[in-house]
Amino acid sequence: MKPIIEVKNLKKRYRLGVIGTGSLAQDLKSYWARLRKKEDPNTMIGQENRKVGDSFMALNGVSFTVNKGETIGVIGSNGAGKSTLLKLITRVTGPTEGEIILRGRIASMLEVGTGFNGEMTGRENIYMNGAILGMTKAEIDSKLDDIIAFSECADFIDTPVKRYSSGMYVKLAFAVAAHLDSEIMIMDEVLAVGDAKFQKKCLDKMLDAATNDGKTILYVSHNMATVKQLCSRCIILNEGKVIFDGDVDKAIEIYLGAIGSDTIFGDLSDTPRFDGMKPTVKLMSYQIMNKDFSVFDNKEPIRMRFKIKAEQTVENAMLRMIIKSSELVPVGTITSEKNINVVAGQEYTYDVEMDLSSLASGKYIGSFTVFTVNEKIVDEYDSITDIFFFEIEETINEDAPWHSRWLGHNKFPDMTITQI
Amino acid sequence: MENYEVVIRSKTKWYDLNLKEVLKYKDLIKLFVQRNFALIYKQTVLGPLWLVLNPLVTSVVFTVVFGQFAGLSTNGMPQFLFYMSGNTIWMLFSSSVSGTSSTFLNNAHIFGKVYFPRLTVPVSQMITSVINFFIQFVMLVVVYAGFLVTGAEGVSFSPYFLLLAVIIAQTALFGTAIGIIISSVTIKYRDLAVAAGLILQMWMYLTPIVYTLETVSGPLRTLLLLNPMTAVVNNFRYCLAGNGTFLTGWWIYSLIVTVAVAFGGVVLYNKMEKNFVDSI
Numbered sequence: 001m002k003p004i005i006e007v008k009n010l011k012k013r014y015r016l017g018v019i020g021t022g023s024l025a026q027d028l029k030s031y032w033a034r035l036r037k038k039e040d041p042n043t044m045i046g047q048e049n050r051k052v053g054d055s056f057m058a059l060n061g062v063s064f065t066v067n068k069g070e071t072i073g074v075i076g077s078n079g080a081g082k083s084t085l086l087k088l089i090t091r092v093t094g095p096t097e098g099e100i101i102l103r104g105r106i107a108s109m110l111e112v113g114t115g116f117n118g119e120m121t122g123r124e125n126i127y128m129n130g131a132i133l134g135m136t137k138a139e140i141d142s143k144l145d146d147i148i149a150f151s152e153c154a155d156f157i158d159t160p161v162k163r164y165s166s167g168m169y170v171k172l173a174f175a176v177a178a179h180l181d182s183e184i185m186i187m188d189e190v191l192a193v194g195d196a197k198f199q200k201k202c203l204d205k206m207l208d209a210a211t212n213d214g215k216t217i218l219y220v221s222h223n224m225a226t227v228k229q230l231c232s233r234c235i236i237l238n239e240g241k242v243i244f245d246g247d248v249d250k251a252i253e254i255y256l257g258a259i260g261s262d263t264i265f266g267d268l269s270d271t272p273r274f275d276g277m278k279p280t281v282k283l284m285s286y287q288i289m290n291k292d293f294s295v296f297d298n299k300e301p302i303r304m305r306f307k308i309k310a311e312q313t314v315e316n317a318m319l320r321m322i323i324k325s326s327e328l329v330p331v332g333t334i335t336s337e338k339n340i341n342v343v344a345g346q347e348y349t350y351d352v353e354m355d356l357s358s359l360a361s362g363k364y365i366g367s368f369t370v371f372t373v374n375e376k377i378v379d380e381y382d383s384i385t386d387i388f389f390f391e392i393e394e395t396i397n398e399d400a401p402w403h404s405r406w407l408g409h410n411k412f413p414d415m416t417i418t419q420i
Numbered sequence: 421m422e423n424y425e426v427v428i429r430s431k432t433k434w435y436d437l438n439l440k441e442v443l444k445y446k447d448l449i450k451l452f453v454q455r456n457f458a459l460i461y462k463q464t465v466l467g468p469l470w471l472v473l474n475p476l477v478t479s480v481v482f483t484v485v486f487g488q489f490a491g492l493s494t495n496g497m498p499q500f501l502f503y504m505s506g507n508t509i510w511m512l513f514s515s516s517v518s519g520t521s522s523t524f525l526n527n528a529h530i531f532g533k534v535y536f537p538r539l540t541v542p543v544s545q546m547i548t549s550v551i552n553f554f555i556q557f558v559m560l561v562v563v564y565a566g567f568l569v570t571g572a573e574g575v576s577f578s579p580y581f582l583l584l585a586v587i588i589a590q591t592a593l594f595g596t597a598i599g600i601i602i603s604s605v606t607i608k609y610r611d612l613a614v615a616a617g618l619i620l621q622m623w624m625y626l627t628p629i630v631y632t633l634e635t636v637s638g639p640l641r642t643l644l645l646l647n648p649m650t651a652v653v654n655n656f657r658y659c660l661a662g663n664g665t666f667l668t669g670w671w672i673y674s675l676i677v678t679v680a681v682a683f684g685g686v687v688l689y690n691k692m693e694k695n696f697v698d699s700i
Contacts, residue, residue, distance in 0.1 A: 014698060015698075087697075088428065089428075090534070090535055091426075091428060091535035092531070092532060092533060092534065092535055092697055093694070093695055093697045093698055094428070094430060094694035094695050095428065095429070095430045096430055097430050098429075098430065099427060099428060099429045099430070100427070100428040101425065101426070101427050101428075102425070102426040102427075102428070103424060103425050104424055105424060108534055108535070117455065117459075119458070119459060119462055120455070120458070127451055128451050128455065131445070131447050131448035131451050132448060132530070132534055132536050133534070133536075134444075134445070134536065135447075136447050137447040137450075183424075
């Protein structure tokens, strides 16, 4: 059987510099400037990345095939070309080179609720949205009840959607998209919206579609936990190219390695310090001791080994790690005891163990500081910002998926409750 | 579903118009038309009454200004019927143009996120314009019948009336074709969106709406006849009220131009549609 999706040497070039200027007058100015070999007045400045002349290759020769029934995760850091790839597959924009062969209908959930009109009722919008996604009226008729039931909006289905809450809006839109009779489902991070219960429902629906209906799923996400849950294969994009295609666990490992240069072992001797400081109790390296890559179950501690080189004698120093979320918002700080005692000229090795069980699942970035506190005055001897990338994994079979966006990054120990 | 296969390539043949796919989305076109009507009249007091009021008021104004003050010839046709017939067919043309001329700009947010055959949008606009036209046309026929029954001068029964269907279809198609060409060009040059209104206005005065072709002679007459809408308006009046002369040769010319522009418009539209998201 032929693969359901074939992507062959796909390239997408975006023009930089002289972008669509929007008026004939400006285009004429550009043309006139080029004629006289002068600098184009409409050139944008400050764009260097992946530049080829005055253009930028968002995708630079991507090839892969997907067989029917596979669930593929597409991961990669921001700007790797994930969205561009999906836009090409969903035909929102055309490729510059290469081709895509699709042997099935596509349900795109890239932007749920596209085409919703606030003036129209939920029911009218189901028809409109379904038709935009390629359903016929008869198809929608036959699925209307399922869609309404899935959306949990039955009571408001004849109310204009402009009066809906954003959650209801998304639920309705997802319900329409999820019920489209398609062979291929394409999902961006649509699961990041709606409440936790609904997200679980969506994920279950996807899993069900993949395992029972043999649907092919292309899932793009930064959430490694859901990728792991949903996908049977993973593609990593980096700078417009496929750098890995295969096993999910391996892909996540490589991806996390790619975003934070070698996360299991980090050589810190040449790393630039915060504010250009000259470290006097210098962190030389860190190494993760209890894992092969920096993904931790929140039930287990993180064990790390630090090498420190002292150029100054310091007593009662401490080590701390500031933990930031992947949006670089500080989440919390974990500090050691005051037992780093070093003598100038000596090298030391310290093992640390951190209990991060209250950290919710997600990706985090750690910053390390060696410091002392004397009468509330803080002296820093070394400080390295945003260097240690790690992920806390959701333990499977938990009560409900954790969504930091709503619930925060801290999962405190269970509260005690007693009936009197 | 087994044989379903779509190939997405960087370059497609220029004649690969995918019109079949548009037909598959006929339910979407229907919904777009419904939405167009719902949205236009949702928060108006008079609602669809505006459709009737609009040409009536314009025709009254034309009768007073061009007929009474300026005293322009109407070829012996009752002035009100003359202006109303010209206005009605012109409004079909101008609403077809203006309804589709900003297709890309107005729908950028949808087009940028989800794929469906882009031609469904202008096609549904065209259908909307035609439905609007028919409401006005019924009124025009009533006015015409009134003049006919009362035996007004310059009004007779035209055996050509069946040709009206061709003329109406041609006008809607030509207007829509001009509209999608404008919408394709405005992706790059926004100027045209502003200019479109002005162009339409000038175009109207180059078409015998407020005057008759018979009053114009010499090179100016040839210029007017080169405007495809001239034969359309002239023959529309002829087929409706049997007044004036039927232009055969120039109408055939106008039909050829319409087909050519429509084809060119669809080709251009399809070409722009593929990558317009990147340049908007």
